[in-house]
Amino acid sequence: MSKDKSEYLINRKDNQYEVVIGLEVHAQVTSESKLFSTSSTKFGAEPNTQVSLVDAALPGMLPVINEYCVKQAIKTGIGLKAKINKRSVFDRKNYFYADLPQGYQISQFKDPIVGEGKVILDMPDGQKEVGIERLHLEQDAGKSIHDLDPKNTFVDLNRSGVALMEIVSKPDLRSPDEVNAYVKKLRSIMRYLGTCDGNMQEGSLRADVNVSVRKKGTKEFGTRCEIKNVNSIKFMQMAIEYEANRQVDLIEDGHSIDQETRLFDTKKNETRSMRSKEDAHDYRYFPDPDLLPLEVSDDFIEKLKLEIPELPDEKKKRFIEKFKLSPYEATILVSDNETSNYFENVIKKSDVKLATNWIIGELFAALNEKNLEITESPISAGNLSKLINLIKDGTISGKIAKTVFEHMMEGDKDPKKIVEEKGLKQESDPKALEALIDKVIDDNREKATEYKSGKVKLFGFFVGQVMKVSGGKANPQLVNEILKKKL
Ligand code: ADP
Ligand code: MG
Numbered sequence: 001m002s003k004d005k006s007e008y009l010i011n012r013k014d015n016q017y018e019v020v021i022g023l024e025v026h027a028q029v030t031s032e033s034k035l036f037s038t039s040s041t042k043f044g045a046e047p048n049t050q051v052s053l054v055d056a057a058l059p060g061m062l063p064v065i066n067e068y069c070v071k072q073a074i075k076t077g078i079g080l081k082a083k084i085n086k087r088s089v090f091d092r093k094n095y096f097y098a099d100l101p102q103g104y105q106i107s108q109f110k111d112p113i114v115g116e117g118k119v120i121l122d123m124p125d126g127q128k129e130v131g132i133e134r135l136h137l138e139q140d141a142g143k144s145i146h147d148l149d150p151k152n153t154f155v156d157l158n159r160s161g162v163a164l165m166e167i168v169s170k171p172d173l174r175s176p177d178e179v180n181a182y183v184k185k186l187r188s189i190m191r192y193l194g195t196c197d198g199n200m201q202e203g204s205l206r207a208d209v210n211v212s213v214r215k216k217g218t219k220e221f222g223t224r225c226e227i228k229n230v231n232s233i234k235f236m237q238m239a240i241e242y243e244a245n246r247q248v249d250l251i252e253d254g255h256s257i258d259q260e261t262r263l264f265d266t267k268k269n270e271t272r273s274m275r276s277k278e279d280a281h282d283y284r285y286f287p288d289p290d291l292l293p294l295e296v297s298d299d300f301i302e303k304l305k306l307e308i309p310e311l312p313d314e315k316k317k318r319f320i321e322k323f324k325l326s327p328y329e330a331t332i333l334v335s336d337n338e339t340s341n342y343f344e345n346v347i348k349k350s351d352v353k354l355a356t357n358w359i360i361g362e363l364f365a366a367l368n369e370k371n372l373e374i375t376e377s378p379i380s381a382g383n384l385s386k387l388i389n390l391i392k393d394g395t396i397s398g399k400i401a402k403t404v405f406e407h408m409m410e411g412d413k414d415p416k417k418i419v420e421e422k423g424l425k426q427e428s429d430p431k432a433l434e435a436l437i438d439k440v441i442d443d444n445r446e447k448a449t450e451y452k453s454g455k456v457k458l459f460g461f462f463v464g465q466v467m468k469v470s471g472g473k474a475n476p477q478l479v480n481e482i483l484k485k486k487l
Helices: 069-081 176-193 233-253 298-306 312-323 326-336 337-346 352-369 381-392 396-410 414-421 431-441 445-452 458-469 476-486
Strands: 017-028 091-094 102-107 117-123 126-139 143-145 154-156 164-171 205-215 225-232 261-267 270-276
Touching: 017 176, 017 233, 069 126, 069 176, 069 298, 091 164, 102 126, 117 176, 126 176, 143 381, 154 396, 176 205, 176 312, 205 233, 225 233, 225 270, 233 261, 233 270, 233 337, 312 326, 326 337, 326 352, 337 352, 352 381, 381 396, 381 414, 396 414, 431 445, 431 458, 431 476, 445 458, 458 476
Parallel strands: 225 261
Antiparallel strands: 017 164, 017 205, 091 102, 117 126, 126 164, 143 154, 205 225, 261 270
16 A cells, blocks of 8 residues: 555545544633633733642642633533533542643543533535534643753743633544534634634644544444644644554554554654553542532523523524525624624625625635734725625626725725725716717727627627726616617
């Protein structure tokens, strides 16, 4: 079998293997303070300025659970259509690391706060359901910095104790594309809920990626390798492709797969063995004696349910039913709350079909080019709806609208003013158009004769000439009508 790394398993035509993937996503809980202390969680602070005595694990300090983080985890569970466990337990996961002053991480092992749930993916060939195994709360560790000094390692404890939700999927994913859709959907749900900002550059969303391969049609799963702490969707996809190939090559050469923890080297685009897979018993998990089991009442959960906003799946359904959008359009427009809000603001006062096309087409392309988010759009929803109305009522043509749009992208200007200032108003006065058309026919006598003697293709030429002479402002429909009569 070829060892060419550019020739990925997933693309191999004779591919007889299937890749099986399960993700453990670590999502930082949106909260001003940490899981068991009142220190700030603000990103980008000077090292070690957001560390309380609890986070530094000084003797005698006791953790106190942050109720807000518990609420955030339960809300996320509700968003994942998952079972909320009214009783959960915090355990100590024991290991040594320089950035873990306690010598253990407080996590949840046997009794997580959230049980089984699901996430629906919109794939090109239909919907796919991915099972959620569990969601538990745990502390983040600090950060060891190895590259600031040739001899020393520095430790920054700002992250120490920050609340994370570990969301464990079932091994239901089958391709890098599904992983892409899964992480995006998960992030979208959490952003709608306001429980995790999903900012991957800042490390708010990372994943351990479990990969195995098996011959298609096999019932049993293969042995998995776990690729630790991957912090971008692109890297997850590259790591899976590399890892799946590596495993197929090993199997084809008659070897077996060792269950390992691996690292993805983003520069070399390959995974490397880090250590053999640790087992749960290696960590000597036991219930943290400093914390009582966490118990929540039905009433507590019911109140949180009332705070759950309309989530992407429901919004998509509403957009399709109420606004007659295609599933494709709806999927794009509900992908984040800001985009769907923008869309709903535009259509408050303008045509839905035109609004959809302008947002998905022109606006997204322009924002993309300038690397802007929808919330940073130079064109407000109000002004885009004004532009759409100018097209709808015939003041400007769709073509001129693109010019106006470009001016709007330069700054948030009222399209009506742009049309006036630049004299872009569509010419719809039949008298004025007739005069133009007469002149064009006059200037092109020979072609007009050819047209009359049957060369009907020339009609387009005349339309083009009239549009040109009018500077693109002639109402194309009227031009067509009048030209037909005159020729
Ligand atoms: P651990 O912390 O030991 O890695 P978890 O239960 O937290 O165990 O996570 C295991 C992850 O590995 C889950 O996301 C699960 O879906 C995935 N997984 C389990 N078996 C396989 C397999 N054979 N191939 C790929 N992924 C797997
Ligand atoms: Mg794991």
